[in-house]
Amino acid sequence: MNQPADSGPPPPGLRAPEGIPPGSRGLVAMLTSMRFALGLVSAITVACVVATVLPQGSEVAEHVPNNPEAARWLKRLAAAGLTNVFSSWWFIAMLTALGASLAACIGRRIKILRTGSGLPRREHTRMLGTLLVHAGLLLTLVGGAIRIFFSEQGVIQFREGEQATFFVTEDQQHEPLPFALQLVKFEIERYAPPQAGHGAEGAGPAEALSVQVPGEAGGTDWPVTLDVERDVITKTPPAGTNRVFRVAVLRRVPDFVMDATTKVVRTRSEEMLNPALLVRVTEGEVASERWLFARFPDFDMSAKPGQESLPLPFSMNYLVTLSEPTKQQVKSFKSTLRVLQGDRVAREQMIEVNAPMNYGGYAFYQSGYNEDDPSWTALRVVRDPSVPVVYLGFILMGIGAFLTAYCRAEKVKEESQC
Amino acid sequence: MLTDLFDIALVANILALLLATLNWFAPRRWLDVLTLLGFTCSVLALTVYMGLRWVEAGRAPFSNMFESLVLFAWTIPLIYLVLRMRGKTVAVLAPPAALVAALLLVYASAFLSSEIKPLMPALRSNWLAFHVMTCLVGYGSFAVTCMAAIGYLITSRAGSQVSRETQDLLEAVMSKTASYGFLFLIVGIAMGAVWANVAWGTYWSWDPKETWSLITALIYAIFLHGRYMRGWQGRRMAWIAIVGFISVLITYVGVNYLMKGLHSYAA
Numbered sequence: 001m002n003q004p005a006d007s008g009p010p011p012p013g014l015r016a017p018e019g020i021p022p023g024s025r026g027l028v029a030m031l032t033s034m035r036f037a038l039g040l041v042s043a044i045t046v047a048c049v050v051a052t053v054l055p056q057g058s059e060v061a062e063h064v065p066n067n068p069e070a071a072r073w074l075k076r077l078a079a080a081g082l083t084n085v086f087s088s089w090w091f092i093a094m095l096t097a098l099g100a101s102l103a104a105c106i107g108r109r110i111k112i113l114r115t116g117s118g119l120p121r122r123e124h125t126r127m128l129g130t131l132l133v134h135a136g137l138l139l140t141l142v143g144g145a146i147r148i149f150f151s152e153q154g155v156i157q158f159r160e161g162e163q164a165t166f167f168v169t170e171d172q173q174h175e176p177l178p179f180a181l182q183l184v185k186f187e188i189e190r191y192a193p194p195q196a197g198h199g200a201e202g203a204g205p206a207e208a209l210s211v212q213v214p215g216e217a218g219g220t221d222w223p224v225t226l227d228v229e230r231d232v233i234t235k236t237p238p239a240g241t242n243r244v245f246r247v248a249v250l251r252r253v254p255d256f257v258m259d260a261t262t263k264v265v266r267t268r269s270e271e272m273l274n275p276a277l278l279v280r281v282t283e284g285e286v287a288s289e290r291w292l293f294a295r296f297p298d299f300d301m302s303a304k305p306g307q308e309s310l311p312l313p314f315s316m317n318y319l320v321t322l323s324e325p326t327k328q329q330v331k332s333f334k335s336t337l338r339v340l341q342g343d344r345v346a347r348e349q350m351i352e353v354n355a356p357m358n359y360g361g362y363a364f365y366q367s368g369y370n371e372d373d374p375s376w377t378a379l380r381v382v383r384d385p386s387v388p389v390v391y392l393g394f395i396l397m398g399i400g401a402f403l404t405a406y407c408r409a410e411k412v413k414e415e416s417q418c
Numbered sequence: 419m420l421t422d423l424f425d426i427a428l429v430a431n432i433l434a435l436l437l438a439t440l441n442w443f444a445p446r447r448w449l450d451v452l453t454l455l456g457f458t459c460s461v462l463a464l465t466v467y468m469g470l471r472w473v474e475a476g477r478a479p480f481s482n483m484f485e486s487l488v489l490f491a492w493t494i495p496l497i498y499l500v501l502r503m504r505g506k507t508v509a510v511l512a513p514p515a516a517l518v519a520a521l522l523l524v525y526a527s528a529f530l531s532s533e534i535k536p537l538m539p540a541l542r543s544n545w546l547a548f549h550v551m552t553c554l555v556g557y558g559s560f561a562v563t564c565m566a567a568i569g570y571l572i573t574s575r576a577g578s579q580v581s582r583e584t585q586d587l588l589e590a591v592m593s594k595t596a597s598y599g600f601l602f603l604i605v606g607i608a609m610g611a612v613w614a615n616v617a618w619g620t621y622w623s624w625d626p627k628e629t630w631s632l633i634t635a636l637i638y639a640i641f642l643h644g645r646y647m648r649g650w651q652g653r654r655m656a657w658i659a660i661v662g663f664i665s666v667l668i669t670y671v672g673v674n675y676l677m678k679g680l681h682s683y684a685a
Binding site: 034037038041042044045048049051052086133144153191329330331332333352353354355356363365367380382384387390391394397398401402404405 | 536537538539540542543545597598600601604605608611612613615616617618619620621622624626629630632633636637639640643644647648673
């Protein structure tokens with residue numbers, strides 16, 4: 001099975017190219033040579049591997065401080081163009097040669113398909129498939145070249161209500177826009193917080209009123225529940241009689257603040273910035289109320305200003321375990337943009353990641369935001385005439401690869417040319 | 419329910435492995451049928467698993483390593499079944515296919531979190547499903563190519579008792595699955611490029627994952643040109659297929675952990 005077919009007379013397209021000046025025949029023969037194509041593709045493959053293994057571009061500057069001894073080697077590699085592989089002249093030359101080889105192969109295959117009416121249908125379809133793959137790849141390379149020479153890219157950063165009439169390129173040049181762009185609104189959408197009670201982040205702080213009786217190991221942590229009285233029993237040496245205290249939480253304040261004049265306690269915010277508990281301790285007919293502070297465990301304060309807190313044969317602490325303030329993960333960030341042509345609103349559109357706005361040959365992409373300044377947004381601006389060419393290349397490659405895989409010839413032919 | 423389906427797929431692959439190994443040593447028709455049944459169960463269970471997860475998450479379940487490993491484990495038995503449907507009686511490939519699928523599921527369940535997490539803004543796109551699925555089907559095809567290549571290298575050693583017919587079959591499987599894999603890989607790369615252009619305004623940025631997927635495509639392009647245009651055969655093709663699959667592994671796993679880039683979230 002799959003033995004190379006006996007070589008008979010080559011099909012018309014395999015013969016020496018006709019209509020080409022003799023001096024160019026050698027070049028065309030080389031470009032259509034399978035050996036040349038395979039060697040070139042292998043070289044490009046190796047170059048790509050090198051580019052992912054060695055630091056490239058700005059990575060080199062980051063790499064040197066961490067590996068000072070590598071600086072000397074990096075200098076040599078840089079001189080050889082190995083630290084900027086994808087923009088080096090030799091890599092671009094290889095891609096250009098690949099493009100030339102593809103063009104030569106396409107020309108040859110078109111000739112075969114035109115003249116090769118005797119080809120089996122399956123073989124004809126397969127050849128059409130490989131032609132389309134090659135044409136698609138060539139278009140992609142051409143698109144890349146168009147992008148290098150004719151595309152414009154930059155950024156716009158502005159706040160709600162502001163207008164931009166230019167964008168800033170990578171080399172900090174101001175490129176004018178043929179219209180004005182206004183940021184009408186910017187919003188950040190977040191995922192809903194996880195359900196409470198599952199130990200999820202952001203479920204709230206853990207709070208407890210901790211009571212420690214001297215001489216007893218451990219202690220007791222009570223949940224902070226308002227107006228629920230609990231007993232604390234202590235033994236008084238040396239007689240050992242029991243004293244029973246009743247403890248109740250009367251009030252909980254997340255961010256304690258007291259008016260200096262009126263002595264009225266209130267909370268400054270709902271954030272747990274200075275959490276405090278008002279606790280009433282009762283023994284028989286005697287009761288006292290005091291404030292406990294989570295952030296200042298050694299300090300308590302009588303609820304009645306001017307009166308000292310009664311001494312107690314046990315200690316109380318207000319324990320609060322604050323999780324780091326967490327914000328829910330960002331789901332999307334969106335800018336509502338208005339295009340202004342003079343005084344006229346030409347378009348108003350909301351953009352977000354994966355949903356850019358195209359207008360006047362420019363595409364505006366949502367690219368950044370500032371957590372601390374939610375009215376600020378960053379847009380990426382691209383004018384890239386290569387996109388349709390590259391997309392057409394992708395479509396041709398996909399169709400071609402499908403035809404090639406589906407109609408792969410059962411018998412393998414040995415050919416010296418692509 | 420999800421856990422049950424996952425377990426069914428895992429058990430089906432383990433049973434397929436045992437049955438296929440028995441069938442390799444003592445070929446019986448019923449063993450072969452049961453092996454195929456095991457693969458079918460695995461594919462069906464994982465199909466329903468991914469479908470339910472898709473519904474539960476409200477997005478395609480291909481956004482992290484756990485989910486992509488499940489998809490990878492789904493593709494290998496599927497490709498084996500497709501080969502059988504296309505008339506390639508490659509019973510010799512059933513044990514490694516079942517083994518690899520089972521190991522992928524075991525690794526995913528033992529070492530990776532199956533929690534459904536919300537997506538970052540850039541991943542909230544319909545392109546996610548198309549791009550990842552096509553690439554993973556390509557990787558699955560290349561995995562079978564690699565299995566056939568290793569099988570070929572073992573069976574074609576001097577003094578091997580395995581028939582020439584089996585070797586030819588393995589070689590044919592190598593070529594066929596490499597063709598399928600190449601098709602899916604380049605379509606997957608193209609979809610990724612279109613998605614990148616929609617999300618970031620650039621269809622190609624020489625990101626390490628992009629570059630390694632290109633390297634993989636180029637290696638298999640060399641394989642296919644060598645095979646179909648130059649008539650390369652035998653052990654040379656097998657070695658290229660193995661090198662190609664090493665490149666697949668670097669693209670799929672290595673890049674996520676070793677290199678910084680636009681695909682770092684995939685780790």
